[in-house]
Amino acid sequence: SLRCGIVGLPNVGKSTLFNAITAKQAEAANYPFCTIEPNIGTVLVPDERMQELASIVKTPTIIPATLEIVDIAGLVRGASKGEGLGNQFLSHIREVDAIVHVVRCFDDGDVIHVHGKVDPADDISTIETELMLADLESMEKRMDKLRKNARKEKELLPLVELAEKVIKGLSDGIPARALMETDEEKALGSQFFLLSAKPILYAANVSENDLPDGNAYTAEVQRIAEEAGSKMLIISAQTEAEIAELPEEERPEFLESLGLPMSGLDRIIQSAYDLLGLHTYFTAGVKEVRAWTIRKGAAAPEAAAAIHTDFEKGFIRAEVIAYNDMITYGSEQKAKEAGKMRSEGKEYIVKDGDVIVFRFNV
Numbered sequence: 001s002l003r004c005g006i007v008g009l010p011n012v013g014k015s016t017l018f019n020a021i022t023a024k025q026a027e028a029a030n031y032p033f034c035t036i037e038p039n040i041g042t043v044l045v046p047d048e049r050m051q052e053l054a055s056i057v058k059t060p061t062i063i064p065a066t067l068e069i070v071d072i073a074g075l076v077r078g079a080s081k082g083e084g085l086g087n088q089f090l091s092h093i094r095e096v097d098a099i100v101h102v103v104r105c106f107d108d109g110d111v112i113h114v115h116g117k118v119d120p121a122d123d124i125s126t127i128e129t130e131l132m133l134a135d136l137e138s139m140e141k142r143m144d145k146l147r148k149n150a151r152k153e154k155e156l157l158p159l160v161e162l163a164e165k166v167i168k169g170l171s172d173g174i175p176a177r178a179l180m181e182t183d184e185e186k187a188l189g190s191q192f193f194l195l196s197a198k199p200i201l202y203a204a205n206v207s208e209n210d211l212p213d214g215n216a217y218t219a220e221v222q223r224i225a226e227e228a229g230s231k232m233l234i235i236s237a238q239t240e241a242e243i244a245e246l247p248e249e250e251r252p253e254f255l256e257s258l259g260l261p262m263s264g265l266d267r268i269i270q271s272a273y274d275l276l277g278l279h280t281y282f283t284a285g286v287k288e289v290r291a292w293t294i295r296k297g298a299a300a301p302e303a304a305a306a307i308h309t310d311f312e313k314g315f316i317r318a319e320v321i322a323y324n325d326m327i328t329y330g331s332e333q334k335a336k337e338a339g340k341m342r343s344e345g346k347e348y349i350v351k352d353g354d355v356i357v358f359r360f361n362v
């Protein structure tokens with residue numbers, strides 16, 4: 001499953017948010033494939049369409065997609081030089097698909113800010129700088145060997161060129177995600193495992209009375225996120241903690257009273273999907289309705305591999321009914337009679353919400 005890491009300076013509200021997430025995790029604990037570890041919370045990716053499909057195919061079992069949220073505590077100024085939890089912290093970031101950076105956007109005299117004042121721009125650049133310094137160090141370590149190998153293997157030259165460009169950019173304070181522009185560069189650069197190449201979602205943490213629109217601090221975060229092509233969300237970690245304590249049936253009313261369409265956690269999950277360029281297709285039968293996460297733009301065989309690699313290898317074709325057609329016609333049989341079941345080949349680009357049966361050779 002996908003992994004998001006929560007980072008942020010001390011005292012910004014990370015633990016509060018993470019505790020709210022682990023409280024929700026209890027609901028996911030019925031799913032046997034969810035790992036339970038102290039600093040990892042597994043959450044279900046909300047998708048109302050699954051309920052609808054389950055009633056159409058008459059199954060009691062719904063298996064949603066999951067997302068792992070890792071609490072990566074310990075980032076302070078100087079982490080790349082071993083301050084705080086230093087390198088341990090950075091190695092945890094290496095393992096995540098996306099970073100959720102919690103930024104303090106609330107004033108509270110009782111909660112000390114590590115740098116003395118609430119300053120989102122400074123907090124953001126502190127963390128980004130640590131990631132870039134760590135990347136610079138690992139690139140410089142790599143460089144000698146890479147140059148040496150490239151003297152023998154000419155096909156390594158583009159990699160050397162990219163490495164030089166990345167080192168130069170990082171030294172100028174530009175994160176790797178802004179340096180690898182073309183698909184080719186991204187593909188090549190992925191073997192550098194750079195921290196500053198990971199997509200970032202800023203979670204601007206405000207007090208409840210600044211929901212849903214935020215304040216001057218969140219406006220600053222928004223400006224920075226826009227400039228960097230990143231995403232931001234306004235959340236209240238304390239409110240999330242309150243929501244997590246409510247019985248499930250009381251949550252919608254509580255959210256509505258705050259002017260929120262869904263919980264901050266659900267918005268984080270949705271934005272992470274967006275940020276990572278992911279979407280969902282379904283399998284639906286009497287046994288279960290299940291969501292499968294794939295890259296937007298993935299063709300049918302790649303989508304099949306989400307279920308099993310054998311499905312990709314032996315791919316013959318995909319029988320596809322669009323979600324809306326399933327709902328409109330009310331059953332697979334009726335959708336089929338109306339000519340809405342398509343037989344698609346290897347080139348078919350799977351769409352969000354497709355309900356698919358794969359045909360394959362074993």
Ligand code: GDP
Pocket residue numbers: 008009010011012013014015016017106107108111205206207208236237238
């Ligand atoms: P962490 O060090 O980033 O994990 O921060 P914590 O989650 O431990 O929060 C630090 C302190 O800030 C705690 O006392 C929280 O109760 C408080 N806190 C978190 N979010 C908010 C908020 O939105 N408003 C206010 N006033 N306090 C908050």
